[in-house]
Amino acid sequence: DTAVSQTPKYLVTQMGNDKSIKCEQNLGHDTMYWYKQDSKKFLKIMFSYNNKELIINETVPNRFSPKSPDKAHLNLHINSLELGDSAVYFCASSQAPHKASDTQYFGPGTRLTVL
Amino acid sequence: RKEVEQDPGPFNVPEGATVAFNCTYSNSASQSFFWYRQDCRKEPKLLMSVYSSGNEDGRFTAQLNRASQYISLLIRDSKLSDSATYLCVVNTNYGGATNKLIFGTGTLLAVQP
Numbered sequence: 001d002t003a004v005s006q007t008p009k010y011l012v013t014q015m016g017n018d019k020s021i022k023c024e025q026n027l028g029h030d031t032m033y034w035y036k037q038d039s040k041k042f043l044k045i046m047f048s049y050n051n052k053e054l055i056i057n058e059t060v061p062n063r064f065s066p067k068s069p070d071k072a073h074l075n076l077h078i079n080s081l082e083l084g085d086s087a088v089y090f091c092a093s094s095q096a097p098h099k100a101s102d103t104q105y106f107g108p109g110t111r112l113t114v115l
Numbered sequence: 116r117k118e119v120e121q122d123p124g125p126f127n128v129p130e131g132a133t134v135a136f137n138c139t140y141s142n143s144a145s146q147s148f149f150w151y152r153q154d155c156r157k158e159p160k161l162l163m164s165v166y167s168s169g170n171e172d173g174r175f176t177a178q179l180n181r182a183s184q185y186i187s188l189l190i191r192d193s194k195l196s197d198s199a200t201y202l203c204v205v206n207t208n209y210g211g212a213t214n215k216l217i218f219g220t221g222t223l224l225a226v227q228p
Contacts, residue, residue: 031213040220041200041220041221042220043159043202044218045216048213048215050213055209055213056209056213056215090158090159097214097215098214099214100146100147100206100214101147101164102206103161104161104216106158106159106160107158108157108158109156109157
């Protein structure tokens with residue numbers, strides 16, 4: 001049983017296209033996140049949702065739009081893809097982001113390549 | 116200055132060696148601290164939390180010095196399977212009732228047979 005799952009695992013697409021990445025967690029957590037890991041391996045938070053409400057929204061181009069249909073799902077839609085969007089995108093979830101001891105569980109990642 | 120700084124390595128060590136990684140963070144209000152491990156082309160996974168009193172989990176020992184804003188990880192008796200990138204992670208209040216994780220760029224460890 002995969003706790004946090006993402007689809008697709010690999011995504012290769014042309015500049016200018018629109019694509020979506022899906023994430024699901026079966027841990028019963030209230031909070032989900034999207035992170036971007038660039039070519040230098042730097043992992044940075046993009047968004048977080050708590051029970052379908054946007055909580056964290058870092059400085060991300062508005063071409064990126066997260067959508068949370070329910071607390072077990074957080075999808076990431078990207079419009080007008082650019083070369084610089086190529087990265088690995090990780091979804092994560094946790095139960096209590098307000099607690100210092102909160103642990104985040106990561107999905108396997110989606111490797112996006114924009115040509 | 117980066118919020119969390121680590122030596123990227125690589126650290127190339129023989130099996131059985133002891134190796135130490137260091138990390139510094141800039142936000143003195145940071146609340147909690149962790150080491151995550153990330154294998155090549157895999158997701159990060161929590162290795163251990165870091166407490167001011169120091170904590171040990173088998174061959175792994177983590178230390179926190181709040182005054183110096185410094186975190187360390189010691190691995191004793193290195194195994195081939197310890198080869199990975201070790202990410203120093205700081206939990207900082209985002210505002211309101213939530214926190215966010217700030218990741219260092221990671222330290223690459225390669226244990227040689």
